[in-house]
Amino acid sequence: MGWYTRPVAEREFPGVGNRLIAALDAPGRAEAEALIGALGGVPSWIKLGLELFCAEGPSIVADHVARGRHVMLDLKLHDIPETVARATARVAQLGAGLLTVHAGGGRAMLEAAVKAAGPTMKVLAVTVLTSLDEADLVDIGATGPIAALVQKRAELAIAAGCAGVVASPHEVAVIRAIAPSAFLIVTPGVRPAGAAMGDQKRVMTPKQARLAGADLVVVGRPLRDAPDPAAAARAIVAELAGEQA
């Protein structure tokens, strides 16, 4: 089945929208609101991450949800199962649709997060950060190619009942090959052709990410730092929909 028509995410996850998640990587509420305004409502999702969560606290999540926004809360929780379960139970009340935890926390931690998330918030396991390359893995004591570690962690996430994973577009095909059809694959590390890489090392264009089987893409700096963020978002959405060469 072609990538335009793969019905999985639409069937299992009606809120998938236009598949673009804008990362609101901003120092505070005012800057985040300015970015939201500049994006003109184009992305179907916003991602609230550590910066904004630390600056403004959990109420920032509930505020965006109250205004009808689909929120991915990217906290990458990684602690003992009990602590992650308790934190997940707290954030589940805020209304985010997606929450990230770190697959490196192990099976019991992932299972605890899934259980604590309840029926509406979906847990995504971060496999390997897209800012890491194989030299970085050696530095942290991991062996083998990145793709093997990502596959191992994706298998763990599937076994633990996670709704999906966060992974580099480069590993999407490997995950898609082993995952149940409803399993969500969300990819940061996406750069439109010509955009600056920043600290990302394993990137693809939005179209390449979709072709590989990604359900949703997270884009931060190429939107935030664009002269016209709404136009940049529209171009990415068109690419994700297969409307551009």
Ligand code: C5P
């Ligand atoms: O600016 P850029 O498009 O690189 O932003 C990517 C966003 O996705 C950041 O908010 C980053 O924290 C997040 N992310 C990532 N790699 C992961 C998980 C999340 O880059 N594995």
